[in-house]
Amino acid sequence: MLEVGYLHIANPIAIISSHNHPETGVAAGLLLLDGFDLDDVSLQEMQESIESYSGSERANLKTSALGLCTTCSRDEPLLEAAKLASHNLCLLDLRLSKIRDPIRLLELIPRLKRCGVTLSLRIRPEDLSNELMEKLLESELDIIHLDLRGLNGAGPKMVKKARDCRGPMVMALADIGEFEDARMLLAMGADVVSMRGADPEFAQWLSSAVREYDSLSGWGNAPKHICAGGDLRGLAFCCPPVKHCAVLGALKRAGMTAEEFVNRKLALARGTPLEKGEGTCFGSLVWCCKASKMCYLREAAMQKIGLSDKEYMELKKKLAEDLLRQFS
Ligand code: SF4
Ligand code: SF4
Numbered sequence: 001m002l003e004v005g006y007l008h009i010a011n012p013i014a015i016i017s018s019h020n021h022p023e024t025g026v027a028a029g030l031l032l033l034d035g036f037d038l039d040d041v042s043l044q045e046m047q048e049s050i051e052s053y054s055g056s057e058r059a060n061l062k063t064s065a066l067g068l069c070t071t072c073s074r075d076e077p078l079l080e081a082a083k084l085a086s087h088n089l090c091l092l093d094l095r096l097s098k099i100r101d102p103i104r105l106l107e108l109i110p111r112l113k114r115c116g117v118t119l120s121l122r123i124r125p126e127d128l129s130n131e132l133m134e135k136l137l138e139s140e141l142d143i144i145h146l147d148l149r150g151l152n153g154a155g156p157k158m159v160k161k162a163r164d165c166r167g168p169m170v171m172a173l174a175d176i177g178e179f180e181d182a183r184m185l186l187a188m189g190a191d192v193v194s195m196r197g198a199d200p201e202f203a204q205w206l207s208s209a210v211r212e213y214d215s216l217s218g219w220g221n222a223p224k225h226i227c228a229g230g231d232l233r234g235l236a237f238c239c240p241p242v243k244h245c246a247v248l249g250a251l252k253r254a255g256m257t258a259e260e261f262v263n264r265k266l267a268l269a270r271g272t273p274l275e276k277g278e279g280t281c282f283g284s285l286v287w288c289c290k291a292s293k294m295c296y297l298r299e300a301a302m303q304k305i306g307l308s309d310k311e312y313m314e315l316k317k318k319l320a321e322d323l324l325r326q327f328s
Contacts, residue, residue, distance in 0.1 A: 002029070002191055004169050005118025005142050006089050007065045011214070012186060012221065013207040014171065014194035016069065019049045026203045030065045030192060032093055036081070038072035039098065043080050046070075050088045067091030069122065071098040075108060082115035093120045093145060096127060106135050113140040120145045120171060125158045137167035145171040145194065148185075156188040163189025163231045164253060166324060179209050186210075186221035189231040218313035222290065223320075226250045235261070236320035239287045254324065268322050274315050277301045285312065286319065 002009040007030075014030035019041075033053070036046055046068060053066060068090050072078050078094070085092040092112065099105050105121075112119055120143030121136070128136075128146075136144065144162055148155035155174050162170045172190040176182050182193045193210075195203060214220025224230030225237050227246040232254050238247045241258040251261055269275045269286035277285035280297050288298045291309040302312060 002169070004191075005091075006086075007091055007118050009065050009192060011207055011211045012190070012192045013182070013203070013210055014067075014192050015198065015203055016173070016194055016196040019045075019068075026200050026207060028064060028203060028207050030067055030091065030194070032067040032069050032091070032194065034069040034196070036068055036070040037098070038070060038077035038081060039074075043077065043084060046081060046084060050084075050090060065089075065091065067093050067120070069093040069095055071095040073098045075104075075111070078108065079111060079115060082112040082117040082119070086116040086118075090118075091120055091143070092117045093122055093143075095122050096124075102132055102135075106139065109136075109139045109141055118142050120168075122147055122173070125151070125154075133162070133165060133167075137165055141168045143169045143171050143192075145173060148172055148174045149196075150175070156184050159185055159188040159190045160229070160231045163233075166232070176206065179206060182206060182210060183213070187223055187230070189223065189233065190221065216310065217291075218310035219317040222313060222317070225290065225293075232324060233320040235323060236316045237288070237290050239282055264323055265319070268319055272315060273305055273307050273311070274319065276305050278304065290316075 002012065009029040011029035013028045014032055015026050015028040016032040016034050019033040019035050033049055035041070050066065068081065068085055070078065070081050070092060071094065082092050099108065109119065119141055121141055122145040124147045144167070146158055146162060148158060151158070155172065159170055159172050169191045170189055171192040171194055172185045173194040173196065174181065174185060176193060176195050176198065185193050210220060223234040226234040232250055235247070235250060235254065240262050241247050241251065248258070251258060265286050269284060274286040275284055277283055277288060278301055280288055280301050285298065285301060289295060291313050
C-alpha cells in the first residue's frame with residue numbers, strides 16, 4: 001500500500017481513462033479520469049464524474065484511488081478543481097498542455113497545495129530541465145508523473161534520475177506491453193506505473209501479477225544493485241566501500257561519506273536480523289546482495305536464523321528508506 005497525501009494506493013498500477021468512458025472494471029491501484037480541460041469542461045461535469053464513480057464502483061473495487069487529470073489556461077478553474085478534488089479525496093493530476101510557462105507553473109503549485117489537494121504533475125522529460133526539477137523538489141508537489149511514452153530504452157533512466165532526486169513520489173506513464181516493462185520501471189524507482197489505452201484484460205492481469213509479485217518478494221520495486229545501474233535505494237545491497245566501485249559515486253550523489261554510510265548501515269541493522277550473517281562475506285546480512293542473486297553463504301546464514309527471502313527483502317526495503325531519509 002502506497003500512502004501519498006490522503007491517497008491510499010493499493011497497488012502500483014494506474015489506469016488513465018477518458019472521463020467520458022471510464023475503465024472502471026480493472027482493480028488498479030489508481031484510476032485517473034482524463035480529459036478535464038477546464039476551458040471546455042465545467043466543474044459540474046467533473047463533480048458528476050466523481051459521483052458516478054464514487055458510488056458503487058469505488059465501493060465494489062475497494063482498491064482504487066481516484067484521480068482527475070486537468071489543465072486550463074486560467075488559474076481560477078484549476079483552484080476550484082483542486083478544492084473539489086481535495087473534498088472528494090481525489091488526486092489532481094496537472095497536465096502541462098495549457099500551462100507551458102514554468103513561472104506560472106511554479107507559482108500555481110503552492111496555490112493549489114493550499115487548497116489541501118494531493119497533487120501530481122504530468123510532464124514529458126524534454127520539458128523537465130534540471131533547473132525546473134530543482135524548483136519542483138522545493139515545491140510541495142506530491143507526485144511527479146513522467147510521461148515516458150515513445151522513449152523506449154531511455155524511460156527507465158529518466159525514472160532513476162527522478163528517483164535519485166529524492167523528491168516527490170514517481171509515477172511513470174509508459175508503453176507497457178508485458179510484465180517485464182512494468183517491473184523494470186518499478187525496479188528503477190517508479191512507485192506507480194500508469195498506462196493509457198491499455199487492453200482492460202491485460203491491465204487487470206498486470207495489476208494482479210504486480211500485486212502478487214510484491215507480496216511474494218517482500219519488495220516489489222526493489223532496485224538493482226548500484227553497480228548494475230540501480231538507483232540510490234540499491235545502497236541497501238552494497239558492501240562496505242573497501243574497493244573502487246560504483247558505490248563511491250552513489251554515495252557522492254546521496255551526500256554521504258563512506259564513513260557515514262558504514263556507521264549508518266551498522267546502526268540501522270543493530271537489533272534486527274540483518275545484524276546477523278555469520279559466514280557471509282562481511283559477517284553481516286546488512287552488507288549482503290539482493291535475494292535474487294544466488295548465494296549459498298547468505299542462504300546458509302539466513303537459514304540459521306530462520307529468515308525467509310521475503311522477510312530479508314522487507315528488511316532491506318526498510319533499511320533503504322531509513323538510510324536515504326536520514327540523508328535527504
Ligand atoms: S559495493 Fe558491491 S554492490 Fe555496491 S556497487 Fe560496489 S560492487 Fe556493487
Ligand atoms: S555473502 Fe553472498 S550475498 Fe552476502 S555479500 Fe557475499 S556474495 Fe553477496
